Amino acid sequence: MERKWWHNKIAYQIYPKSFMDSNGDGIGDIKGIISKLDYFKELGIDILWLSPIYKSPLADQGYDISDYYDIDPRFGTMEDLDELIAKGKELGIGIVMDLVVNHCSDEHEWFKKACEDPDGPYGKFFYIEDHKEGQPFPCNWRSYFGGSCWEKLPGHDDKIYLHVFHKKQPDLNWENPLLRKEIYKMINWWLDKGIAGFRIDAIINIKKKLPFSDYPADRDDGLSSMDNMLKEAVGIGEFLGEMARETFRKYDAFSVGEVFNEKDSELPLFIGENGYFSSMFDFSTTHLDEESKTRYEEKEITANEYRDAIFANHKRIEGIGYLSNIIENHDEPRGVSRYIKTSDLSEHSKKALAGIYFLLPGIPFIYQGQEIGMENLKTSDIDSTDKLDDCANADIYNTAINAGLSEKDALNVLIKHSRDNARTPFQWSSEAHAGFSTANPWLLVNPNYKKINLEAQKKDDDSVFNFYKELIALRKDPEYTDTFVYGKFTPMYTDMDNLICYKRTGNKTIIIYTNYQAKEIDIKLESPIKTILLSNSKEVRFNEKELHLNGYDLVVAEV
Incomplete structure (x- = not known):
């Protein structure tokens, strides 16, 4: 295996809205990140992945981009980002942006022009179909956030458009070479700016099984999971190979793919020598308790299940390429609350989980707050769905209600599975709002912040935080790094x-x-x-x- 500059790095994911608020508006921002660069240096971080900070209406918390070339004012300015990139380089920390190109926002200029002229050039940037009221849609695919993935095109009673995520996230038509050319131009613009690379969002969805067709319904709504379509979609390599040639490889940039449903035979193409990506995330454990979300049966992941999943995945890629190892991210509940029995959750068991995943082959990713053992919200913390925020919550809650659960039980299911668990503000201290902001945060702070916070853990040599520092120091120790890497x-x-x-x-x-x-x-x-x-x-x-x-x-x- 050819050795690459990113192989021995430690990566850290920031969810900017919840990391650090510098101006007292209750929302984390770029200047807040800049103020904590010394913290990352102390911890031993080499790569910072920022969840989206582009201009966005935030229908899906920034994963609905209205301008790929601008920063949302809530997070700061392009000058702030330039400062972050420059100061990061001084400390040996590379900035990785989130690349969201399966879809954009319905407020993006491309979609606005498509609405003005669906049959024009920008109409072909999206999947727009003719449709008459009362007729079936082109297919019965269910959006990831619930409901049909087809929506009426604004201003046109006889047109509909495809959105496999939120209705404000129209899917981009990668079959169109002009669209791909625009995307590659944008990627290279960012790489010219000096970022270290990209995390590529939802990339497996860019290839659709065409022509559109129905699949067997898998819920009472008569719709079908997107997974059924993705199993039959072939030819994504044409798009990914072209993107790698036109962008990442020209800059020796780091790229990590959010890849699902890949076949073993495709692994060399995805992450092998001259693969589409530098790495891809190991999601082998993230579906182990999925049935408890749809069947509403409490399920705790066993040690054997967790072990067997990660071992099997690492053995199947051995000699091929690099995985990026996680126990949580912005789309998953907190790892310690998911992979450790509730009755066994402690600082001691949190350290055990940290050591297991961190020393596996591949690139360790830490999600903000993981290094202090931040936990899920408890059912006693939330008495109403109004206290949560995520756009995916409604589907989880309503599906539970439709399955016959009481409002209380449906809320408990939601609290366990909501992505908001990972998006509560970082717990810096025991001060008001956990030291995240001087104002009421955009999302509630986990009430356990007075017990679990960085300030207290820095003073405790036996804390989860200091254990993560030891793990990083061990992996970087010149005597042992070659073996771990x-x-x-x-x-x-x-x-x-x-x-x-x-x-x-x-x-x-x-x-x-x-x-x-x-x-x-x-x-x-x-x-x-x-x-x-x-x-x-x-x-x-x-x-x-x-x-x-x-x-x-x-x-x-x-x-």
Whole structure:
């Protein structure tokens, strides 16, 4: 594998609206990010991915872009971003922007012109179809946010347009080479500005199965999940290969794809030598509890399920390319609340989860607040849907009501699965509004901020925050970095329940042992332990033949 500049980096995702408010309007902004650059340097971050800060009506929190070449005034100015890019470079921190090109906003100039003349050149930038009242739509695809993905075209009773996300996010027609040319021009404009690269949003959706056709309904609404269409859509490589050639490769830029539904045979094309992307996220664990959202049965992900998912995914890409490892992001509930049993949630178990994912092959991504162990909202924190914000909430709640759940139970389902869990403001301190703002924040602060906040954790050597610092320092240690970055990955002890253990083999041999349960166990060692490199336990008990692990103990050992 050819070595690339991004292979040994640590990445951090910022959700700008909730990170740090510099001007007291209750909304995080670019100057707030600039004010915390020294924090990222202290933590050991090399890459900052910013969720969208482009001009937007914020129907989907910035993933509905009305101008790709401008910054939304809520977040600041282009001059602020230039300052962030420049100061980041001084500290060795590259800025990665969010690339949202499956769709734009219905307030984008392209869509406005398409509405003026649906049969003109800009009408062909979108999927616009003729339609008469009372006739079936071209297909029965369900929007990711619920309801039909077809909407009446403004100003035209006889036209409809496709939106696989929010109705204010019309899908861009990638079959049109003129549209693609405009997108590539925009990408290169940003790369010329000096950013380090892009996270590519929802990119698998740019290729539709045409002509439009129905699929079997999978809910009472008579509609079909987008997944059914995506399984049959072929030919996306033509678009992605062209984009890589025309943009990323020219700049040696970092690119990480939000990729779902890829086939094993496609992996070399996506992330292999000269792949479409530098990396793609490992989403192998994110669907393990999806049924509890649609069937409303409480499901806790088991240690074996979590282990088997990540091990299988890493083995299938071994020797091909790089995954980007996560336990959460802006679209998922908090990882510690999702992958740790509620009864076992503690600082000790949070550190165990951190160590498991962080030392896998690939690029570790930290989502803001993860490094202090921020948690989901509790059902006792929310008494009304009005206290939440996400545009996807209505579909989750209404589907639960339609399935016969009471309003209280439907609200509890929503609280567990809402993306708002990850979007509550960063908990900087125990001061008012968690130190995020001097004003009421745009979204409620998690009430546990007085207990879980960065200021307190910095003072505690045994905190989750300081454990993340140790993990980063270990991965960057010149003696061990080559093994963690390029070493072979070997699952171990997979026949033992609740033990998540793997070996990294390079110029050193390192084994990560994790007892992912409350019960203590003893492990027969395959090789004697030479040195304990890191542990979340103050005392590790072992001899030449056996290692003792208390509940949720993590031990990183050189053997």
